[in-house]
Amino acid sequence: MSTPSEPVMPPRITPPAEEPRVEGAALAVEKLNAWFGSNHVVKDISISFPKHHVTALIGPSGCGKSTFIRCLNRMHEVVPGARVSGSVLLEGDNIYAEGVDPVRIRRRIGMVFQKPNPFPTMSIYDNVAAGLRLNGTNRVSVLDAAVEEGLHLAALWDEVKDKLRAPGTSLSGGQQQRLCIARALAVKPEILLMDEPCSALDPIATGKIEELIYQLRERYTVGIVTHNMQQAARVSSFTGFLLMGELVEFGATGKIFTNPKDSRTEAYITGRFG
Amino acid sequence: MKSDSMTLRRWVNRVALTLTGLCALVTVSTLFFLLGYITLNGIGAINWEFLTQLPKPVGETGGGMANAIVGTAKLLGLASLIGVPIGFFGGIYLSEYGHGRLAFWVRYASDVLNGVPSIVIGIFAYILIVLPMKGFSTLAGGFALGIMMIPIAVRTTEEFLRLIPASVREASYALGVRQWKTTVFVVIPAAARGLMTGILLDLARVAGETAPLLFTALNNRIWSHGWTEPTSSLPVMIYTYAISPYEDWHRQAWAAALVLMLLVLVVNGGARILLPRRRETA
Numbered sequence: 001m002s003t004p005s006e007p008v009m010p011p012r013i014t015p016p017a018e019e020p021r022v023e024g025a026a027l028a029v030e031k032l033n034a035w036f037g038s039n040h041v042v043k044d045i046s047i048s049f050p051k052h053h054v055t056a057l058i059g060p061s062g063c064g065k066s067t068f069i070r071c072l073n074r075m076h077e078v079v080p081g082a083r084v085s086g087s088v089l090l091e092g093d094n095i096y097a098e099g100v101d102p103v104r105i106r107r108r109i110g111m112v113f114q115k116p117n118p119f120p121t122m123s124i125y126d127n128v129a130a131g132l133r134l135n136g137t138n139r140v141s142v143l144d145a146a147v148e149e150g151l152h153l154a155a156l157w158d159e160v161k162d163k164l165r166a167p168g169t170s171l172s173g174g175q176q177q178r179l180c181i182a183r184a185l186a187v188k189p190e191i192l193l194m195d196e197p198c199s200a201l202d203p204i205a206t207g208k209i210e211e212l213i214y215q216l217r218e219r220y221t222v223g224i225v226t227h228n229m230q231q232a233a234r235v236s237s238f239t240g241f242l243l244m245g246e247l248v249e250f251g252a253t254g255k256i257f258t259n260p261k262d263s264r265t266e267a268y269i270t271g272r273f274g
Numbered sequence: 275m276k277s278d279s280m281t282l283r284r285w286v287n288r289v290a291l292t293l294t295g296l297c298a299l300v301t302v303s304t305l306f307f308l309l310g311y312i313t314l315n316g317i318g319a320i321n322w323e324f325l326t327q328l329p330k331p332v333g334e335t336g337g338g339m340a341n342a343i344v345g346t347a348k349l350l351g352l353a354s355l356i357g358v359p360i361g362f363f364g365g366i367y368l369s370e371y372g373h374g375r376l377a378f379w380v381r382y383a384s385d386v387l388n389g390v391p392s393i394v395i396g397i398f399a400y401i402l403i404v405l406p407m408k409g410f411s412t413l414a415g416g417f418a419l420g421i422m423m424i425p426i427a428v429r430t431t432e433e434f435l436r437l438i439p440a441s442v443r444e445a446s447y448a449l450g451v452r453q454w455k456t457t458v459f460v461v462i463p464a465a466a467r468g469l470m471t472g473i474l475l476d477l478a479r480v481a482g483e484t485a486p487l488l489f490t491a492l493n494n495r496i497w498s499h500g501w502t503e504p505t506s507s508l509p510v511m512i513y514t515y516a517i518s519p520y521e522d523w524h525r526q527a528w529a530a531a532l533v534l535m536l537l538v539l540v541v542n543g544g545a546r547i548l549l550p551r552r553r554e555t556a
């Protein structure tokens with residue numbers, strides 16, 4: 001099925017050529033629109049994130065990827081003047097329905113940002129424990145267990161287990177990003193969203209995090225924004241291509257990269273623009 | 275042609291450099307001249323007696339300003355009790371919650387308040403506290419200084435909280451942490467050093483205020499008990515003693531000036547030590 005002359009670099013983890021098996025959507029987005037003031041940035045996007053898969057969103061810089069992904073855990077509205085319409089179904093319930101508390105949604109849908117942003121005054125331990133502590137969990141045994149599990153899941157435990165009291169900011173960039181992943185996982189979300197988590201990192205740190213993302217799909221549904229197509233090919237089972245705020249094409253990653261339907265997708269993945 | 279304009283530029287450069295250097299020099303030398311002059315004149319009159327005794331009756335030599343030192347401490351303590359919480363919470367509101375019209379007016383009001391002459395604030399405290407209570411008091415003086423502390427506390431708190439990048443707040447929101455908890459447990463600790471610095475500088479600024487105290491705390495040649503009696507304070511003592519005809523009082527005014535300067539210098543120095551470092555200590 002896949003043509004022998006693949007347009008992208010040979011991925012380290014080959015995207016499967018056939019349709020990945022899907023057992024329901026963890027997150028179903030319907031006709032989502034988002035604005036900054038009068039600037040209409042996300043236009044009528046409908047897409048679903050299959051459970052226990054990594055779904056990648058690719059597209060040129062400024063096409064609305066960050067804005068879109070921030071709508072999925074109600075982080076978009078944190079910006080003054082920002083507005084959203086449409087619905088996002090989490091396990092069937094619309095997170096934008098009347099009376100839904102955005103804070104509760106964010107506990108179920110974690111997020112990792114482009115630039116590592118550990119809490120500046122907190123130790124490694126405190127960073128990972130922060131989400132639980134600030135939501136009222138104070139039992140030391142619970143926190144210890146959650147911190148250790150989070151750091152294991154983020155593949156950081158072995159590197160920091162002897163210096164949990166050191167400041168989070170004393171770690172390298174790649175370690176800081178994994179710390180942020182550990183911090184997000186420690187509150188046990190159902191879904192993890194990542195906005196270009198590797199764009200501030202060197203290739204080795206990037207490799208580690210990609211490996212990690214690939215592992216995470218066994219326990220979480222992952223949504224990742226990237227402008228790096230090889231990365232999307234390496235880690236995801238589904239890919240959506242965004243252009244100027246619209247979803248141009250969505251499908252199995254193998255299909256999108258080898259046999260895109262839309263000519264604009266093809267132009268983008270073969271590097272003719274973007 | 276070309277070399278002509280180059281020569282001109284070099285000259286302009288030299289003149290500008292000399293001027294800016296000169297101004298910097300004037301600033302620094304003024305400070306050192308002031309420090310040196312006050313130290314030279316004040317050091318001779320500072321002794322144990324000056325720091326621990328009450329003023330002697332008019333005409334007798336010797337005595338000290340213990341009551342003025344304690345008075346200043348009490349006034350500043352009371353002023354902080356009023357100015358710091360109001361300024362602190364106002365600043366938090368402006369930085370973390372204030373986006374609308376109200377915030378604009380709060381900011382505007384605090385800037386105007388900052389520009390109100392201190393003597394007017396003295397009169398305000400006089401009308402509000404001295405007249406109803408029928409007497410000058412530490413309470414009235416501390417109130418006046420406290421009012422003076424508010425606008426700077428508001429603006430420094432706001433500025434230092436704004437220095438904490440939005441990404442830190444977002445990290446907390448994304449964990450499902452409520453905004454007030456983010457403010458209290460994430461943003462304020464991250465800005466703690468800066469906030470302390472701002473408050474100390476604010477305190478140092480009002481420590482030397484004299485005019486508002488003339489209407490409120492007045493002066494006292496004996497100990498002032500509690501909060502409702504007139505009290506002596508270093509700035510007012512300096513003023514009173516410096517314009518007196520007595521040689522001995524002049525010496526004591528210098529000594530009081532030196533004590534006040536040292537107080538301000540120590541507070542300023544403390545603020546410098548606390549000032550936010552570029553990177554957090556690793």
Ligand SMILES: Nc1ncnc2c1ncn2[C@@H]1O[C@H](COP(=O)(O)OP(=O)(O)O)[C@@H](O)[C@H]1O
Binds near residue numbers: 039059
């Ligand atoms: N905080 C903001 N305020 C106003 N406009 C913004 C803001 N963030 C992004 N935008 C605008 O939204 C558009 C999409 O940006 P973004 O979602 O960050 O794109 P991407 O992540 O794909 O690079 C851009 O045109 C940008 O100018």
Ligand SMILES: [Mg+2]
Binds near residue numbers: 065067196
């Ligand atoms: Mg982006």
